[in-house]
Amino acid sequence: MDYEITMPRLTDTMESGVIVRWLKSEGDYVKKNEPVVEIETEKAIQEVPAFKDGILKKILAEEGQEVDVGKPIAILEITKEVPITSPPKTQEEEISVKVEEKITPEIVEEASKIGEQIQQQTQAVKEALASPYAKKLSADFGFPLKELQEKGEIPSPAHEKDIREYLYSQYIDKDTLKDLKQYSINIDKLIKDLQGNLSKDNIYRYIKENNIYKLSDIPIFQKRLIEHLSKSATVPTFHIYEAINLKNILDKKEFTITTYILKIFADVMQNHYRTRIYYGNGKYRIYPSSNISVAIAVDEELFSPVIKNIEDKSLKNIQEQLQILREKAQDRKFDPEDFEGGTFSISNLGMFGIDMFDAIIPYNYSGIAAIGIEKNGYVNIVFSFDHRIINGKDAALFVKELKEKFDDVEYIESLK
Amino acid sequence: MLYRDALKKAIDELMEIDDTIVILGEDVGFYGGNYRVTDGLFSKYGEKRVIDTPIAENSIVGNAIGMAFGGLRPVVEIMTVNFSLLAYDQIVNQLAKIRYMSGGDICIPLTIRMPQGVAKQLAAQHSQSFERIFASIPGLKVFTASDSITAYYGLKQAILSDDPVIFLEHLLLYSQDFLFYEINDFDITKQRIVKSGENITLVSCLKILHDSLEAVKEVEKKLGITVEVIELTSLSPLNLDLVYESVKKTKRLVVVSEEPKTGSFTSEIITKVMENCFYYLDAPPLRITAEDTPTPYNRKLELFSIPTPDKIATKIINWGREHGL
Structure with missing residues (x-):
């Protein structure tokens, strides 16, 4: 029986995924829960396991293809028996023994004949072939096409593309040529315009002088981020600015400031249920625990994984969690649950010396706190709130209590 | 504009200005055409110019050739290309040859419209496409209409042609709505x-x-x-x-x-x-x-x-x- 493997929904917000790599080929036998394919979502690359034993009958989506959630990506033929692609060892031994017994001089002779035939056939395949236009083009350029094909510098059959690539490679070095392909540039025209002076410097000067742009694909991470941020921008938002006193935690070397901030925020969120709300499908999802997402930037990508139940966690535990998430971000190997359940977010640009900034609320979160650099024991925090979830008064009370908690020596000392 | 409306518009506009144009075919008159292409033309132009014929393709085309001899400009509708085979002798041996064999004296300004192609489960005898069968006969013009623009302008040029034209339509296009805009220099032969x-x-x-x-x-x-x-x-x-x-x-x-x-x-x-x-x-x-x-x-x-x-x-x-x- 045939079963469709469909693009799974790996996160709440996932709408499509990109096939990164097929871990199995068509015809392979796969066991239940054995990874079949790697899929890139907006958050990370994940392996998708088979849900049943069977043979991967047909792959419907190629590597690099973006597929909507729920659309089929492969067909699995459900079988109970393992196909005889890998027979048990004992059988193999038996077969090899039988073959040995039967080899005679005639067989050897016949085999060598077949070998010759095969060789002749492969030589025939290697004959230099080219499309009419490729031949015309190489004649125009004065290339000895056949000779170049025999030397293996131009493939057979040759097409226009191969001739041009060879021509370009005569003038322009490999790396530059590869880079040039990303520009919206007509290389024929470039060669003509520069009249033979095709040094790297000259080419890039030409690009700059003619104001030629480079075309870059947007990675799927970034595409999703753009989608979500654009949605966030439609949310009615208001801001509260406050300078928070860090003097009581600055001398605590054992844990980072972020760890303290997360812990204190989580404690205060317990007294303000509206900060624990996620706005989903026209309803409030009110979470019992304080789940805060932390913005982590890796190279040019941005992730916002969630640490859950922070109010019940020790400082040590929070710090460890942060470290694990940073490592996951480095490898881009998150689990779907790393992105679920968040209601409030923290973004910190203080480490770059930024004094004060405001951040965009992750879509449907209650709010975000943008943390700047510490100066004279104080740090500027700009809070952004989703007005659909929380009103000014409740937000003000939340910030007020936060401020008091940071001032409260006894409370800070009691944190473990 | 619907494909069938574009065809009708072409016929109607030419019939208004040229009395010699007549339509004939099975159910083109009272019933308004199997594909509603000639809908309303019977009441507008009467039974002498919109003529219902018996189910007899060879005689429909033969009659139309005779009408053309007498100075009319007939537009024939054959229900599908599959039935045109019954008229193939008239089409190949008469229609395509008369101008040549009369030393150019007799022109046959006759258009045969007919749909072809695979529609939906009409089976082998009613799903054929005959481009090659008509386009390979010297003496015939063969035009096709793929959307409302070629339907309208193309059919007009076919009817106005002084030589016989086979005008191929498609069964699944009649009820389709295509973008229509005016083109001044439309030339179907290009x-x-x-x-x-x-x-x-x-x-x-x-x-x-x-x-x-x-x-x-x-x-x-x-x-x-x-x-x-x-x-x-x-x-x-x-x-x-x-x-x-x-x-x-x-x-x-x-x-x-x-x-x-x-x-x-x-x-x-x-x-x-x-x-x-x-x-x-x-x-x-x-x-x-x-x-x-x-x-x-x-x-x-x-x-x-x-x-x-x-x-x-x-x-x-x-x-x-x-x-x-």
Whole structure:
């Protein structure tokens, strides 16, 4: 029986995924829960396991293809028996023994004949072939096409593309040529315009002088981020600015400031249920625990994984969690649950010396706190709130209590 | 504008200004036409100009030829091309020959309109495409109408032609709504670019042209190239200047048709392109046609036997990858 493997929904917000790599080929036998394919979502690359034993009958989506959630990506033929692609060892031994017994001089002779035939056939395949236009083009350029094909510098059959690539490679070095392909540039025209002076410097000067742009694909991470941020921008938002006193935690070397901030925020969120709300499908999802997402930037990508139940966690535990998430971000190997359940977010640009900034609320979160650099024991925090979830008064009370908690020596000392 | 309305508009506008134009065919009058193309013309022009005929194709065409002899400009509707075979003697031995054999003295300004192609489960005898059968007869003009623009302007030019015209329509196009705009210099004999592109020239007509256009979207996405699509509006006379010009630019030709492959009209187009653009080709031309089989009745088999958008796309993508795209 045939079963469709469909693009799974790996996160709440996932709408499509990109096939990164097929871990199995068509015809392979796969066991239940054995990874079949790697899929890139907006958050990370994940392996998708088979849900049943069977043979991967047909792959419907190629590597690099973006597929909507729920659309089929492969067909699995459900079988109970393992196909005889890998027979048990004992059988193999038996077969090899039988073959040995039967080899005679005639067989050897016949085999060598077949070998010759095969060789002749492969030589025939290697004959230099080219499309009419490729031949015309190489004649125009004065290339000895056949000779170049025999030397293996131009493939057979040759097409226009191969001739041009060879021509370009005569003038322009490999790396530059590869880079040039990303520009919206007509290389024929470039060669003509520069009249033979095709040094790297000259080419890039030409690009700059003619104001030629480079075309870059947007990675799927970034595409999703753009989608979500654009949605966030439609949310009615208001801001509260406050300078928070860090003097009581600055001398605590054992844990980072972020760890303290997360812990204190989580404690205060317990007294303000509206900060624990996620706005989903026209309803409030009110979470019992304080789940805060932390913005982590890796190279040019941005992730916002969630640490859950922070109010019940020790400082040590929070710090460890942060470290694990940073490592996951480095490898881009998150689990779907790393992105679920968040209601409030923290973004910190203080480490770059930024004094004060405001951040965009992750879509449907209650709010975000943008943390700047510490100066004279104080740090500027700009809070952004989703007005659909929380009103000014409740937000003000939340910030007020936060401020008091940071001032409260006894409370800070009691944190473990 | 609906395809059938475009056809009617062409006939109606010409009938208003030219009394010699008459329509004849099965159910074209009182009933308004099997595909509603002549709807309303019976009450407007009366039974002498909109004539219901018996189910007798050979005599319909024979009568129309006689009317043309007498100075009329008849427009014949044959229910489908499949039945035109009954009139094939009149079409080939009379219609196509009279002007030549009378030393140019007698013109036959006669248009035969008829739909062709695979509709939906009409079975083998009612699903045929006959481009090759008519376009290979010297003395006949053969035009096709793939959308409301060619339907309107093309049919007008067919009716106004002093030579006999076979005007091919498609069963599945009548109720389709196509974009219509006025064109001042429309010439059906010159073919028509419906979409411009740089890397492949695709030539097609009638319903399969629209399937090709759909397939082209996928092809362009997958191969990262652009496809130029040319609508064949006139199979005879066959002026392919537009196609040659396009192939010289793109270096690649794809022809899509609903005819069975062997001996189909696609062969003629490819041969002409080979004769005229051989040194410009960067890949062997690709032919996408129906299978060499009578059209099956079973819906799955029927779809299996003809090109569909998916199949067209897959074939072009595989061919492109094999041949240097």
